[in-house]
Amino acid sequence: MKKSMATITLFAALALTGCGNVTPSADISPTATTEATTTNEEKYKLIGEKNDAENQFAVLLSNKTQKEITGVTVKSGADDKYPANMLKKDDSFAVNESRNLYYTPTSISDHALGNNGALANEEYTIKLTFSDSKTAELHQFPFTDADLAEIHLDGDIAYIDYQSRVSGKKYSTKDAENMIKSTEAVTETATKIAEETTTSEEKPEYTQPVYDEPVYTQPASTYVEPTTTQAPVYTEPPSQAPAPTEAPTEAPTEAPTGCGDNFLFN
Template sequence: MKKKIVTVLMTAMLGSSILFAQTAMAADTAEQTEDTAKADETSEEKTEELKTIGEKPEKETEGILDVKLKNLTGKVITGFTIKNEKDEKYPDNFLKEDDKFAADEERELWFDLNKKDETSDAEKTEDAKTEENAENTEEKEIPKYNIQLTFEDGTTSEIHTFPFGDTEEAELHLEGSVAYLVFDSASQKKSINTLENEKALAPTPTAAPVAQPATESYDNSYDYDNSYDYDDNSYDAAGSDDSGSDEGGSADGCLDNAILN
């Protein structure tokens, strides 16, 4: 009888232990799920908090890319614009009026690779359309895009061949007047620093002509020829006294009034 009671009690205790363990595991799983959900929510909120450069699309569209940019130039950026390297001019500022991309700030850049030129098809000539159709039949060249940064102090710098489609995050840096990128390349599987490339592409500053000071030309070649002629002072002392002549006579010893016989 006692043995049966002990068996029943042990069975009850074992059942209670299993139930407790299952309850604890369920609670732990629920807690982990809740933590994961909170982390995802925090991450989404952080993404939403980032200010944008360019227009963010309402829905995902092919050809519209986004890259997270961190401004590590040490300067405030007031102008940010992108153009195809074949275009002559940059378009309007991607930053809204009075919007400033502060130093150490991170933003999300949105750029539409499919954006067409402002010139409409109706304004194109038939020859231009024919040429365009011929180009479309050939293999399309991958376009390259440059970025122009305008800083709060009024200076500008250009970044060449921005790696759209090859990175999700990039850092903007500045050395002197040369802006460059640091990013992880998806295609090359390594970190890329474009400083040396940008230095090679930077325009060579034109040296201003040195103004020659207006100075007068002085002729310092003085003639120091002191070789005086002393022959004029060579007196004939013969037949002369202290005054240089005898009374009533000439310097050659002849009488002035002598009568030649």
């Protein structure tokens, strides 16, 4: 998808301003305005190369960022990446310096390069590189409406103040750029989370199970030594029958005669 979430946010920012483009700006430097209206093209150094292309854009840029600019490159919404640096090697765009920027689009979505309507509706972004190697972007640069633009820097956010060629009014893109920066941060975080979630679902991380050596525990003995008890003493039960009684011997009534009784006499 060629158009970024940042660009969509910029449209929302422009709609919120109620001016159709960007928020009204304080007056651009009178000196720079005079230079722009009475410009002698040979008076300023160039960014890019001037040619006779019908669709070439030209705008006078003033560096009010308080930093030297070592890189300037422009891409349209149809470009996948930024082209080469438009500043020559060892050249820098000095603080408070003004230069003529010439930019010729290499592609205009699916429209012919000579289609002025396509040129006006296309989105252009300028990427700036500073002497400290930090970068910033100027989104939806108004090539078709600006003859003069001042580049400013608020923290790490670059923006421009410019005068409209059509209305003659002065505008600033500061609020829109701040909104884009905030939206990009949120979008980047959401994208990162989505990518991490997708990666996690597609390639689940395998974790080697931890093997625990079984520990043998001697089971507790359940045998209980029986308590010794005294054996019961057996008692013979008493007999129920009466003890036998010897019959008495009856004394003889007569004295022996000695005859036939087998008695011996002494």
